[in-house]
Amino acid sequence: MSTITFIHTADLHLDSPFVGLKTLPKPIYQAVQQSTFQSFSTIVDKAIEKKVDFVIIAGDLFDLEDRSIRAQIFFRREMERLQQANIATFVVHGNHDHLSGSWTELPMPENVHIFPGHVETIPFLTKNGIKVHFYGFSYPKRHLLEKMTDQYRKKDGADYHIGILHGHDRTNSGHYPYAPFSISELLKKDFDYWALGHIHQASKLHEDPVILYPGNIQGRHRQENGKKGCYYVTLGRYGTKLEFMETAPIVWLEKEIITNEQLESFDALYNTCIKMKEELRQAGKAIFLQIVVDEEKVASPLHHWLYNDEFLELLQEGEERLTPFIWIYGIKVKKATNHNRAFNGLFFSDLEQIAQGVGKLDEALASLFDHPRTKKFIDPLTPEEEKEIKEQALRIIAEYLKG
Numbered sequence: 001m002s003t004i005t006f007i008h009t010a011d012l013h014l015d016s017p018f019v020g021l022k023t024l025p026k027p028i029y030q031a032v033q034q035s036t037f038q039s040f041s042t043i044v045d046k047a048i049e050k051k052v053d054f055v056i057i058a059g060d061l062f063d064l065e066d067r068s069i070r071a072q073i074f075f076r077r078e079m080e081r082l083q084q085a086n087i088a089t090f091v092v093h094g095n096h097d098h099l100s101g102s103w104t105e106l107p108m109p110e111n112v113h114i115f116p117g118h119v120e121t122i123p124f125l126t127k128n129g130i131k132v133h134f135y136g137f138s139y140p141k142r143h144l145l146e147k148m149t150d151q152y153r154k155k156d157g158a159d160y161h162i163g164i165l166h167g168h169d170r171t172n173s174g175h176y177p178y179a180p181f182s183i184s185e186l187l188k189k190d191f192d193y194w195a196l197g198h199i200h201q202a203s204k205l206h207e208d209p210v211i212l213y214p215g216n217i218q219g220r221h222r223q224e225n226g227k228k229g230c231y232y233v234t235l236g237r238y239g240t241k242l243e244f245m246e247t248a249p250i251v252w253l254e255k256e257i258i259t260n261e262q263l264e265s266f267d268a269l270y271n272t273c274i275k276m277k278e279e280l281r282q283a284g285k286a287i288f289l290q291i292v293v294d295e296e297k298v299a300s301p302l303h304h305w306l307y308n309d310e311f312l313e314l315l316q317e318g319e320e321r322l323t324p325f326i327w328i329y330g331i332k333v334k335k336a337t338n339h340n341r342a343f344n345g346l347f348f349s350d351l352e353q354i355a356q357g358v359g360k361l362d363e364a365l366a367s368l369f370d371h372p373r374t375k376k377f378i379d380p381l382t383p384e385e386e387k388e389i390k391e392q393a394l395r396i397i398a399e400y401l402k403g
Helices: 026-050 069-084 183-187 266-281 300-307 309-316 347-357 383-402
Strands: 004-009 054-058 088-092 112-114 120-125 131-136 160-166 193-197 203-206 210-213 229-236 239-246 250-256 286-294 326-334
Touching: 004 026, 026 054, 026 069, 026 229, 026 250, 054 131, 054 160, 054 193, 069 088, 088 120, 088 131, 088 160, 183 203, 183 210, 210 239, 250 266, 266 286, 266 300, 266 309, 266 326, 300 326, 309 326
Parallel strands: 004 054, 054 088, 088 112, 131 160, 160 193, 193 210, 250 286, 286 326
Antiparallel strands: 004 229, 120 131, 203 210, 229 239
């Protein structure tokens, strides 16, 4: 039995609207709008360069259920490039581009194999005569909460068996529980590889056989930070080799200012932030940056600047004219150890207790999350996001009360 090679990618979200970024300067927003397309084109370049046997796309090719014509035409052109290179593609649709959506359908070239709304086995013969069985399904509807793993059944007659699943690992509490599964359920199928999608952070759930989320191909907001791309997989008799290939043209990054001396003046604070930008620019990658500042490293009279929109605007000024851009979208303050006693008295302590007692912020924002025109663009707040929002609110109140 010989070795096979393939690209495993997922969560392309082509033509993502990037709703929360529309206020960016036009050149930067245009770069953002093209970022998912650019990342996927790079993935196709990699597949052709590596001369892989096939490409797997594990769901959410398109960001919206109406699958814009622009995104479909782009995707078809990329598939035609793969067809010219004699590379097959195996596709499942996920919760974002489910089969019940309303769209103008464009035919795809013959090298594209799209799974239907039920679990199906698709046999494939590589250029070297290796037989592979693919198992998977496309979402028949957006909110698919049923367990689908029972429908995956191994069929004899292949050298390799690969499962494709756009679903939710039950141990992950921070995501919608679509097509839930457990690792033990997947292992019982005795497949050689599980190509997962849905979770936007790359994660290997199991080593042998490999059960892998490749993450999405382009970060769309600050929670989707770090390198984004796809995996080049070599699957053989003696195991599986994984190589992550970064393809995203824009990276979301959080970076702390490191300084041995306290910043005593506005100039020192401002120039330190600008220096960080210029050092990052040398890497040649566009970045959305959140600066982390330790409150103890900044003189007290300057603390109010850390919460001041004018200071943030000064750090952003002129960035749309630079390539690559380093856009500072926020400043995160690490509060001093004595922050809770910053202005003596029990008031702030009481305020913290009130904040801790506040219910889920999703409930307060129900009119937004439940609205038929907006809910499809936003995900519920994670516990980490809720905690950060509450902590930032407390810091802002503390600064006003101290001033």
